[in-house]
Amino acid sequence: MSEQRSxxxxxxxxxxxxxxxxxxxxxxxxxxxxxxARDSPAFDQAVARLEAVASPSxxxxxxxxxxxxxxxxLALVDDVYAxxxxxxxxxxxxxxxxxxxxxxxxxxxxxxxMAVNLYAPFTVVQGLLHAGNRFExxxxxxxxxxxxxxxxxxxxxASKAAVINMSEVMREELAIYGTRVACVSPGRCxxxxxxxxxxxxxxATIMQPGDVAAAIEMLASDVGRFVDSANLVVRQ
Amino acid sequence: xxxxxxxxxxxxxxxxxxRPKQFLKxxxxxxxxxxxxxxxxxxxxxxxxxxxxxxxxxxxxxIVHDYAVRTPVDLVPAGATRQESVARALELxxxxxxxxxxxxxxxxxxxxxxxxxxxxxxxxxxxxxxxxTVAPVDPETxxxxxxxxxxxxxxxxxxQKFARADxxxxxxxxxxxxxxxxxxxxxxxxxxxxxxxxxxADSNIKVTTPTDIHLAVSLLHxxxxxx
Numbered sequence: 001m002s003e004q005r006s007x008x009x010x011x012x013x014x015x016x017x018x019x020x021x022x023x024x025x026x027x028x029x030x031x032x033x034x035x036x037a038r039d040s041p042a043f044d045q046a047v048a049r050l051e052a053v054a055s056p057s058x059x060x061x062x063x064x065x066x067x068x069x070x071x072x073x074l075a076l077v078d079d080v081y082a083x084x085x086x087x088x089x090x091x092x093x094x095x096x097x098x099x100x101x102x103x104x105x106x107x108x109x110x111x112x113x114m115a116v117n118l119y120a121p122f123t124v125v126q127g128l129l130h131a132g133n134r135f136e137x138x139x140x141x142x143x144x145x146x147x148x149x150x151x152x153x154x155x156x157x158a159s160k161a162a163v164i165n166m167s168e169v170m171r172e173e174l175a176i177y178g179t180r181v182a183c184v185s186p187g188r189c190x191x192x193x194x195x196x197x198x199x200x201x202x203x204a205t206i207m208q209p210g211d212v213a214a215a216i217e218m219l220a221s222d223v224g225r226f227v228d229s230a231n232l233v234v235r236q
Numbered sequence: 237x238x239x240x241x242x243x244x245x246x247x248x249x250x251x252x253x254x255r256p257k258q259f260l261k262x263x264x265x266x267x268x269x270x271x272x273x274x275x276x277x278x279x280x281x282x283x284x285x286x287x288x289x290x291x292x293x294x295x296x297x298x299i300v301h302d303y304a305v306r307t308p309v310d311l312v313p314a315g316a317t318r319q320e321s322v323a324r325a326l327e328l329x330x331x332x333x334x335x336x337x338x339x340x341x342x343x344x345x346x347x348x349x350x351x352x353x354x355x356x357x358x359x360x361x362x363x364x365x366x367x368x369t370v371a372p373v374d375p376e377t378x379x380x381x382x383x384x385x386x387x388x389x390x391x392x393x394x395x396q397k398f399a400r401a402d403x404x405x406x407x408x409x410x411x412x413x414x415x416x417x418x419x420x421x422x423x424x425x426x427x428x429x430x431x432x433x434x435x436x437a438d439s440n441i442k443v444t445t446p447t448d449i450h451l452a453v454s455l456l457h458x459x460x461x462x463x
Contacts, residue, residue, distance in 0.1 A: 129303075129304060130302065130304055131304065132304040132306055133304075169264075172263060172264065173263075173264060173265060175456075176265065176269065176270060176273045177273060
Protein backbone atom coordinates (compact mmCIF):
# COMPACT_ATOMS: atom_id res chain seq x y z
CA MET A 1 0.00 0.00 0.00
CA SER A 2 1.23 3.48 -0.77
CA GLU A 3 2.03 5.85 2.07
CA GLN A 4 -0.67 8.24 0.93
CA ARG A 5 -3.94 6.43 0.78
CA SER A 6 -6.30 6.31 -2.15
CA UNK A 7 -9.93 6.71 -1.17
CA UNK A 8 -13.01 5.96 -3.28
CA UNK A 9 -16.45 7.18 -2.28
CA UNK A 10 -19.65 6.33 -4.16
CA UNK A 11 -22.72 8.51 -4.05
CA UNK A 12 -20.49 11.53 -3.57
CA UNK A 13 -22.61 14.25 -5.15
CA UNK A 14 -24.32 15.21 -1.88
CA UNK A 15 -25.25 14.15 1.62
CA UNK A 16 -23.16 11.60 3.48
CA UNK A 17 -21.06 10.76 0.41
CA UNK A 18 -20.01 14.35 -0.23
CA UNK A 19 -19.36 15.00 3.45
CA UNK A 20 -17.23 11.83 3.61
CA UNK A 21 -15.27 12.70 0.48
CA UNK A 22 -14.66 16.17 1.88
CA UNK A 23 -13.27 14.78 5.13
CA UNK A 24 -10.83 12.54 3.28
CA UNK A 25 -9.94 15.27 0.78
CA UNK A 26 -8.81 17.50 3.65
CA UNK A 27 -6.36 14.89 4.99
CA UNK A 28 -2.61 15.10 4.40
CA UNK A 29 -2.23 11.32 4.44
CA UNK A 30 -4.53 10.93 1.43
CA UNK A 31 -3.17 11.14 -2.11
CA UNK A 32 -6.32 10.86 -4.16
CA UNK A 33 -10.04 10.82 -3.66
CA UNK A 34 -12.04 9.05 -6.36
CA UNK A 35 -15.64 10.22 -6.25
CA UNK A 36 -18.47 8.49 -8.05
CA ALA A 37 -21.98 9.71 -8.76
CA ARG A 38 -24.48 10.07 -11.55
CA ASP A 39 -23.83 12.94 -13.92
CA SER A 40 -25.65 15.98 -12.54
CA PRO A 41 -25.13 19.68 -11.78
CA ALA A 42 -25.02 18.70 -8.10
CA PHE A 43 -22.05 16.44 -8.79
CA ASP A 44 -20.28 19.17 -10.74
CA GLN A 45 -20.73 21.47 -7.76
CA ALA A 46 -19.56 18.75 -5.38
CA VAL A 47 -16.38 18.16 -7.36
CA ALA A 48 -15.68 21.90 -7.48
CA ARG A 49 -16.17 22.10 -3.73
CA LEU A 50 -13.90 19.11 -3.09
CA GLU A 51 -11.16 20.56 -5.27
CA ALA A 52 -11.46 23.85 -3.41
CA VAL A 53 -11.10 22.36 0.05
CA ALA A 54 -8.67 19.53 -0.76
CA SER A 55 -5.29 19.31 0.90
CA PRO A 56 -2.42 20.15 -1.48
CA SER A 57 -1.51 16.45 -1.48
CA UNK A 58 -4.92 15.35 -2.69
CA UNK A 59 -6.11 14.95 -6.25
CA UNK A 60 -9.87 14.62 -6.75
CA UNK A 61 -10.97 12.29 -9.54
CA UNK A 62 -14.65 12.36 -10.50
CA UNK A 63 -16.31 9.43 -12.30
CA UNK A 64 -19.84 9.92 -13.59
CA UNK A 65 -21.65 6.60 -13.46
CA UNK A 66 -25.14 5.33 -12.68
CA UNK A 67 -24.46 2.46 -10.30
CA UNK A 68 -27.79 0.87 -11.17
CA UNK A 69 -26.14 -0.02 -14.49
CA UNK A 70 -24.05 -3.12 -13.79
CA UNK A 71 -22.13 -2.94 -17.07
CA UNK A 72 -21.26 0.68 -16.38
CA UNK A 73 -20.23 -0.24 -12.85
CA LEU A 74 -17.90 -2.95 -14.12
CA ALA A 75 -16.39 -0.50 -16.58
CA LEU A 76 -15.98 2.01 -13.75
CA VAL A 77 -14.03 -0.52 -11.73
CA ASP A 78 -11.69 -1.23 -14.63
CA ASP A 79 -11.19 2.48 -15.23
CA VAL A 80 -10.53 3.27 -11.58
CA TYR A 81 -7.92 0.54 -11.16
CA ALA A 82 -6.24 1.36 -14.48
CA UNK A 83 -6.21 5.12 -13.93
CA UNK A 84 -5.65 5.46 -10.19
CA UNK A 85 -4.14 2.17 -9.05
CA UNK A 86 -4.95 0.51 -5.78
CA UNK A 87 -7.95 1.72 -3.80
CA UNK A 88 -6.97 1.57 -0.13
CA UNK A 89 -10.20 2.86 1.38
CA UNK A 90 -13.55 2.21 -0.27
CA UNK A 91 -16.73 3.82 1.02
CA UNK A 92 -19.80 2.21 -0.54
CA UNK A 93 -22.28 4.96 0.18
CA UNK A 94 -24.49 5.35 -2.89
CA UNK A 95 -28.11 4.72 -2.05
CA UNK A 96 -31.49 4.83 -3.69
CA UNK A 97 -35.05 4.56 -2.46
CA UNK A 98 -38.57 5.06 -3.60
CA UNK A 99 -40.69 4.10 -0.62
CA UNK A 100 -44.05 2.50 -1.38
CA UNK A 101 -46.36 0.12 0.45
CA UNK A 102 -46.30 -3.51 -0.65
CA UNK A 103 -49.37 -3.21 -2.83
CA UNK A 104 -47.91 -0.32 -4.77
CA UNK A 105 -44.31 -1.36 -5.25
CA UNK A 106 -43.23 -1.29 -8.86
CA UNK A 107 -40.94 -4.28 -9.23
CA UNK A 108 -38.59 -2.32 -11.49
CA UNK A 109 -38.11 0.12 -8.60
CA UNK A 110 -37.35 -2.78 -6.25
CA UNK A 111 -34.75 -4.00 -8.74
CA UNK A 112 -33.22 -0.53 -9.02
CA UNK A 113 -33.05 -0.24 -5.24
CA MET A 114 -31.27 -3.57 -4.95
CA ALA A 115 -28.99 -2.71 -7.88
CA VAL A 116 -27.76 0.55 -6.34
CA ASN A 117 -27.81 -0.37 -2.66
CA LEU A 118 -26.63 -3.99 -2.78
CA TYR A 119 -25.38 -5.19 -6.16
CA ALA A 120 -23.27 -2.09 -6.86
CA PRO A 121 -21.17 -2.28 -3.68
CA PHE A 122 -20.73 -6.00 -4.29
CA THR A 123 -19.72 -5.39 -7.91
CA VAL A 124 -17.24 -2.68 -7.00
CA VAL A 125 -15.62 -4.84 -4.34
CA GLN A 126 -15.54 -8.00 -6.47
CA GLY A 127 -14.38 -6.16 -9.56
CA LEU A 128 -11.51 -4.48 -7.75
CA LEU A 129 -10.51 -7.77 -6.13
CA HIS A 130 -10.47 -9.42 -9.53
CA ALA A 131 -8.25 -6.61 -10.78
CA GLY A 132 -5.77 -7.39 -8.00
CA ASN A 133 -6.78 -4.59 -5.62
CA ARG A 134 -5.89 -5.04 -1.95
CA PHE A 135 -8.16 -2.98 0.25
CA GLU A 136 -7.09 -1.63 3.59
CA UNK A 137 -10.63 -0.79 4.65
CA UNK A 138 -14.07 -1.15 3.10
CA UNK A 139 -16.90 0.84 4.70
CA UNK A 140 -20.42 -0.12 3.63
CA UNK A 141 -23.11 2.39 4.46
CA UNK A 142 -26.29 0.56 5.51
CA UNK A 143 -29.12 2.01 7.58
CA UNK A 144 -31.00 1.46 10.79
CA UNK A 145 -33.88 0.69 8.42
CA UNK A 146 -31.94 -2.46 7.56
CA UNK A 147 -31.98 -3.57 11.18
CA UNK A 148 -35.73 -3.30 11.62
CA UNK A 149 -38.20 -3.36 8.77
CA UNK A 150 -40.36 -0.26 8.44
CA UNK A 151 -43.86 -0.20 7.07
CA UNK A 152 -43.83 1.42 3.65
CA UNK A 153 -40.06 1.00 3.24
CA UNK A 154 -39.91 -2.62 2.14
CA UNK A 155 -37.48 -2.24 -0.75
CA UNK A 156 -35.10 0.06 1.12
CA UNK A 157 -35.20 -1.90 4.38
CA ALA A 158 -34.63 -5.19 2.59
CA SER A 159 -31.70 -3.82 0.60
CA LYS A 160 -30.02 -2.37 3.68
CA ALA A 161 -30.56 -5.55 5.70
CA ALA A 162 -28.73 -7.31 2.91
CA VAL A 163 -25.92 -4.75 3.07
CA ILE A 164 -25.48 -5.41 6.80
CA ASN A 165 -25.33 -9.14 6.20
CA MET A 166 -23.07 -8.80 3.16
CA SER A 167 -20.68 -6.74 5.25
CA GLU A 168 -20.40 -9.55 7.78
CA VAL A 169 -19.46 -11.99 5.03
CA MET A 170 -17.00 -9.57 3.47
CA ARG A 171 -15.41 -9.00 6.88
CA GLU A 172 -14.76 -12.72 7.24
CA GLU A 173 -13.63 -13.43 3.69
CA LEU A 174 -11.41 -10.38 3.17
CA ALA A 175 -9.59 -11.00 6.43
CA ILE A 176 -7.21 -13.18 4.41
CA TYR A 177 -5.79 -9.94 2.98
CA GLY A 178 -5.79 -8.12 6.30
CA THR A 179 -8.65 -6.01 4.94
CA ARG A 180 -11.05 -4.53 7.48
CA VAL A 181 -14.70 -4.33 6.52
CA ALA A 182 -16.89 -1.96 8.48
CA CYS A 183 -20.60 -1.38 8.25
CA VAL A 184 -22.22 1.81 9.44
CA SER A 185 -25.97 2.21 9.88
CA PRO A 186 -27.07 5.81 10.14
CA GLY A 187 -30.39 6.63 11.68
CA ARG A 188 -32.36 9.69 10.67
CA CYS A 189 -29.97 11.94 8.76
CA UNK A 190 -30.67 15.12 6.84
CA UNK A 191 -30.17 13.85 3.29
CA UNK A 192 -32.24 13.89 0.12
CA UNK A 193 -32.82 10.19 0.58
CA UNK A 194 -34.23 10.82 4.05
CA UNK A 195 -36.46 13.48 2.58
CA UNK A 196 -37.91 10.82 0.26
CA UNK A 197 -38.53 8.52 3.21
CA UNK A 198 -39.90 11.16 5.58
CA UNK A 199 -40.98 14.22 3.57
CA UNK A 200 -42.66 15.98 6.51
CA UNK A 201 -39.61 15.94 8.76
CA UNK A 202 -37.63 19.12 9.47
CA UNK A 203 -34.05 18.26 8.43
CA ALA A 204 -32.64 20.86 10.82
CA THR A 205 -33.82 18.77 13.77
CA ILE A 206 -32.00 15.56 12.90
CA MET A 207 -28.46 14.26 12.48
CA GLN A 208 -26.40 15.89 9.73
CA PRO A 209 -24.37 14.15 6.97
CA GLY A 210 -21.15 15.47 8.45
CA ASP A 211 -21.81 13.55 11.65
CA VAL A 212 -22.00 10.27 9.78
CA ALA A 213 -18.96 11.22 7.69
CA ALA A 214 -16.99 11.71 10.90
CA ALA A 215 -17.93 8.19 11.99
CA ILE A 216 -16.85 6.81 8.59
CA GLU A 217 -13.54 8.64 8.81
CA MET A 218 -13.04 7.18 12.27
CA LEU A 219 -13.81 3.66 10.99
CA ALA A 220 -11.13 4.08 8.32
CA SER A 221 -8.58 5.29 10.88
CA ASP A 222 -6.32 3.21 13.10
CA VAL A 223 -8.75 3.38 15.98
CA GLY A 224 -11.47 2.07 13.68
CA ARG A 225 -10.15 -1.46 14.05
CA PHE A 226 -11.42 -1.48 17.62
CA VAL A 227 -15.01 -0.74 16.69
CA ASP A 228 -15.41 -2.38 13.29
CA SER A 229 -16.34 -5.91 14.33
CA ALA A 230 -20.06 -5.21 14.19
CA ASN A 231 -22.54 -2.98 12.43
CA LEU A 232 -21.99 0.51 13.87
CA VAL A 233 -25.19 2.42 14.54
CA VAL A 234 -24.93 6.19 14.23
CA ARG A 235 -28.07 7.93 15.37
CA GLN A 236 -29.27 10.78 17.50
CA UNK B 237 14.68 -14.81 -5.10
CA UNK B 238 12.71 -17.93 -4.28
CA UNK B 239 10.31 -20.22 -6.09
CA UNK B 240 7.48 -21.68 -4.08
CA UNK B 241 6.51 -25.27 -4.72
CA UNK B 242 2.96 -25.44 -3.42
CA UNK B 243 1.81 -29.01 -2.96
CA UNK B 244 -1.85 -29.25 -3.76
CA UNK B 245 -2.23 -32.67 -5.25
CA UNK B 246 -3.21 -35.00 -2.41
CA UNK B 247 -6.29 -37.16 -2.76
CA UNK B 248 -7.72 -36.25 0.63
CA UNK B 249 -9.03 -39.73 1.29
CA UNK B 250 -8.97 -39.19 5.04
CA UNK B 251 -11.45 -36.37 4.69
CA UNK B 252 -13.97 -38.73 3.14
CA UNK B 253 -15.09 -35.99 0.77
CA UNK B 254 -16.20 -36.34 -2.86
CA ARG B 255 -13.48 -34.03 -4.09
CA PRO B 256 -9.83 -33.44 -3.20
CA LYS B 257 -9.23 -31.76 0.12
CA GLN B 258 -7.66 -28.72 -1.55
CA PHE B 259 -11.13 -27.69 -2.71
CA LEU B 260 -12.77 -28.09 0.65
CA LYS B 261 -13.46 -24.82 2.33
CA UNK B 262 -12.13 -23.38 5.56
CA UNK B 263 -14.35 -20.56 6.76
CA UNK B 264 -16.09 -20.61 3.39
CA UNK B 265 -12.89 -20.17 1.36
CA UNK B 266 -11.07 -22.92 -0.60
CA UNK B 267 -8.18 -24.02 1.56
CA UNK B 268 -5.72 -23.50 -1.31
CA UNK B 269 -6.51 -19.77 -1.31
CA UNK B 270 -4.94 -19.18 2.10
CA UNK B 271 -1.49 -20.24 0.90
CA UNK B 272 -1.78 -18.40 -2.41
CA UNK B 273 -2.76 -15.13 -0.74
CA UNK B 274 -0.08 -15.46 1.94
CA UNK B 275 2.67 -16.10 -0.59
CA UNK B 276 1.43 -13.30 -2.83
CA UNK B 277 2.42 -10.88 -0.08
CA UNK B 278 6.00 -12.17 0.15
CA UNK B 279 8.25 -10.10 -2.15
CA UNK B 280 11.12 -12.60 -2.09
CA UNK B 281 8.95 -15.22 -3.83
CA UNK B 282 8.56 -14.47 -7.54
CA UNK B 283 7.32 -17.84 -8.82
CA UNK B 284 4.72 -20.31 -7.65
CA UNK B 285 4.85 -23.86 -8.97
CA UNK B 286 1.48 -25.28 -8.10
CA UNK B 287 0.49 -28.87 -8.62
CA UNK B 288 -3.02 -30.16 -9.02
CA UNK B 289 -4.77 -33.49 -8.69
CA UNK B 290 -5.48 -35.35 -11.92
CA UNK B 291 -8.63 -33.92 -13.52
CA UNK B 292 -8.74 -30.74 -11.43
CA UNK B 293 -6.52 -28.36 -13.40
CA UNK B 294 -9.39 -26.12 -14.51
CA UNK B 295 -10.62 -25.75 -10.92
CA UNK B 296 -7.14 -24.74 -9.76
CA UNK B 297 -6.77 -22.28 -12.63
CA UNK B 298 -10.11 -20.69 -11.74
CA ILE B 299 -9.05 -20.18 -8.14
CA VAL B 300 -5.77 -18.58 -9.23
CA HIS B 301 -7.70 -16.31 -11.61
CA ASP B 302 -10.57 -15.39 -9.30
CA TYR B 303 -8.25 -14.46 -6.46
CA ALA B 304 -6.05 -12.41 -8.83
CA VAL B 305 -2.82 -14.02 -7.67
CA ARG B 306 -0.12 -11.61 -8.76
CA THR B 307 2.89 -13.90 -8.44
CA PRO B 308 3.36 -15.87 -11.69
CA VAL B 309 1.97 -19.40 -11.32
CA ASP B 310 3.16 -22.49 -13.21
CA LEU B 311 0.91 -25.55 -13.01
CA VAL B 312 2.11 -29.13 -12.96
CA PRO B 313 0.19 -32.39 -12.50
CA ALA B 314 0.67 -34.12 -9.17
CA GLY B 315 2.71 -37.30 -9.09
CA ALA B 316 1.62 -40.65 -7.73
CA THR B 317 3.37 -39.90 -4.44
CA ARG B 318 4.30 -36.75 -2.59
CA GLN B 319 7.93 -37.39 -3.41
CA GLU B 320 7.16 -37.68 -7.09
CA SER B 321 5.07 -34.50 -6.93
CA VAL B 322 8.00 -32.54 -5.53
CA ALA B 323 10.37 -33.99 -8.13
CA ARG B 324 8.00 -33.02 -10.96
CA ALA B 325 7.55 -29.51 -9.58
CA LEU B 326 11.31 -29.05 -9.25
CA GLU B 327 11.63 -29.37 -13.01
CA LEU B 328 9.73 -26.08 -13.38
CA UNK B 329 11.53 -24.16 -10.65
CA UNK B 330 13.28 -21.09 -12.04
CA UNK B 331 15.29 -19.99 -8.99
CA UNK B 332 18.25 -21.50 -7.15
CA UNK B 333 16.31 -21.54 -3.88
CA UNK B 334 12.99 -23.23 -3.26
CA UNK B 335 10.33 -22.90 -0.59
CA UNK B 336 8.11 -25.94 -0.15
CA UNK B 337 4.64 -25.61 1.27
CA UNK B 338 1.40 -27.54 1.21
CA UNK B 339 -2.08 -26.16 0.70
CA UNK B 340 -3.39 -28.25 3.58
CA UNK B 341 -1.70 -25.84 6.02
CA UNK B 342 -3.87 -22.71 5.71
CA UNK B 343 -2.70 -20.97 8.87
CA UNK B 344 0.72 -19.98 7.59
CA UNK B 345 0.94 -16.25 6.96
CA UNK B 346 3.34 -13.97 5.07
CA UNK B 347 5.32 -13.39 8.26
CA UNK B 348 6.03 -17.10 8.57
CA UNK B 349 7.43 -17.24 5.05
CA UNK B 350 9.49 -14.13 5.75
CA UNK B 351 10.93 -15.71 8.91
CA UNK B 352 11.86 -18.88 7.04
CA UNK B 353 13.51 -16.93 4.23
CA UNK B 354 15.40 -14.78 6.73
CA UNK B 355 17.00 -17.83 8.35
CA UNK B 356 20.72 -17.71 7.46
CA UNK B 357 21.02 -21.32 6.28
CA UNK B 358 19.71 -22.43 2.89
CA UNK B 359 18.10 -25.71 3.99
CA UNK B 360 15.65 -24.95 6.79
CA UNK B 361 12.35 -26.40 8.01
CA UNK B 362 9.80 -25.22 10.49
CA UNK B 363 9.58 -27.85 13.21
CA UNK B 364 7.56 -27.77 16.41
CA UNK B 365 8.48 -29.23 19.78
CA UNK B 366 6.49 -32.32 20.73
CA UNK B 367 4.59 -31.61 23.95
CA UNK B 368 3.60 -35.22 24.60
CA THR B 369 5.38 -38.53 25.01
CA VAL B 370 5.96 -40.77 22.02
CA ALA B 371 7.30 -44.32 22.07
CA PRO B 372 8.82 -46.72 19.55
CA VAL B 373 6.69 -49.81 19.13
CA ASP B 374 6.53 -53.05 17.18
CA PRO B 375 3.08 -52.99 15.63
CA GLU B 376 3.35 -56.66 14.70
CA THR B 377 3.70 -57.83 18.28
CA UNK B 378 1.95 -54.90 19.95
CA UNK B 379 4.93 -54.23 22.19
CA UNK B 380 6.82 -51.14 23.23
CA UNK B 381 10.41 -51.48 22.10
CA UNK B 382 12.20 -48.72 23.94
CA UNK B 383 12.28 -45.03 24.78
CA UNK B 384 12.53 -41.83 22.76
CA UNK B 385 13.78 -38.58 24.26
CA UNK B 386 11.19 -36.06 23.06
CA UNK B 387 13.66 -33.22 23.53
CA UNK B 388 15.48 -34.70 20.56
CA UNK B 389 12.36 -35.09 18.42
CA UNK B 390 10.44 -32.50 16.44
CA UNK B 391 7.11 -32.41 14.64
CA UNK B 392 8.05 -31.70 11.02
CA UNK B 393 6.08 -28.82 9.53
CA UNK B 394 5.97 -26.84 6.34
CA UNK B 395 6.96 -24.45 4.90
CA GLN B 396 10.56 -25.49 4.34
CA LYS B 397 13.27 -24.01 2.16
CA PHE B 398 16.11 -25.67 0.30
CA ALA B 399 18.87 -24.95 -2.14
CA ARG B 400 17.38 -26.35 -5.32
CA ALA B 401 20.60 -28.28 -6.07
CA ASP B 402 20.48 -29.96 -2.65
CA UNK B 403 16.84 -30.91 -3.06
CA UNK B 404 17.54 -32.33 -6.51
CA UNK B 405 20.50 -34.31 -5.15
CA UNK B 406 18.36 -35.67 -2.35
CA UNK B 407 15.62 -36.78 -4.72
CA UNK B 408 18.21 -38.45 -6.97
CA UNK B 409 19.57 -40.19 -3.88
CA UNK B 410 16.11 -41.46 -2.93
CA UNK B 411 15.51 -42.68 -6.47
CA UNK B 412 18.85 -44.48 -6.54
CA UNK B 413 18.18 -46.08 -3.19
CA UNK B 414 14.61 -46.94 -4.10
CA UNK B 415 13.39 -45.32 -0.92
CA UNK B 416 10.38 -43.11 -0.41
CA UNK B 417 9.99 -40.27 2.07
CA UNK B 418 6.86 -38.47 3.17
CA UNK B 419 8.54 -35.08 3.43
CA UNK B 420 11.71 -33.37 2.29
CA UNK B 421 13.63 -32.20 5.38
CA UNK B 422 14.30 -35.77 6.46
CA UNK B 423 14.90 -36.77 2.84
CA UNK B 424 17.59 -34.13 2.40
CA UNK B 425 19.13 -35.04 5.76
CA UNK B 426 19.09 -38.75 4.85
CA UNK B 427 20.98 -37.86 1.69
CA UNK B 428 23.77 -36.54 3.88
CA UNK B 429 23.08 -32.84 3.42
CA UNK B 430 22.64 -30.46 6.32
CA UNK B 431 19.14 -29.27 7.21
CA UNK B 432 18.39 -26.83 10.01
CA UNK B 433 15.16 -26.12 11.77
CA UNK B 434 13.46 -23.14 13.33
CA UNK B 435 10.66 -23.38 15.84
CA UNK B 436 7.22 -23.63 14.35
CA ALA B 437 3.89 -22.84 15.98
CA ASP B 438 1.43 -25.46 17.15
CA SER B 439 -1.28 -23.45 15.38
CA ASN B 440 0.27 -24.45 12.03
CA ILE B 441 -1.98 -27.47 11.73
CA LYS B 442 -2.35 -29.69 8.72
CA VAL B 443 -6.02 -29.93 7.80
CA THR B 444 -6.67 -33.56 7.02
CA THR B 445 -9.91 -34.40 8.83
CA PRO B 446 -13.30 -32.69 9.28
CA THR B 447 -12.30 -31.99 12.88
CA ASP B 448 -9.24 -30.15 11.61
CA ILE B 449 -11.49 -27.81 9.59
CA HIS B 450 -13.38 -26.83 12.76
CA LEU B 451 -10.09 -26.28 14.56
CA ALA B 452 -8.68 -24.21 11.69
CA VAL B 453 -11.77 -21.97 11.61
CA SER B 454 -11.51 -21.47 15.35
CA LEU B 455 -7.83 -20.54 15.06
CA LEU B 456 -8.58 -18.13 12.21
CA HIS B 457 -11.12 -16.32 14.36
CA UNK B 458 -8.59 -15.83 17.13
CA UNK B 459 -9.34 -15.35 20.78
CA UNK B 460 -12.85 -15.19 22.11
CA UNK B 461 -14.19 -11.98 23.57
CA UNK B 462 -13.53 -11.24 27.20
CA UNK B 463 -11.10 -9.30 29.29
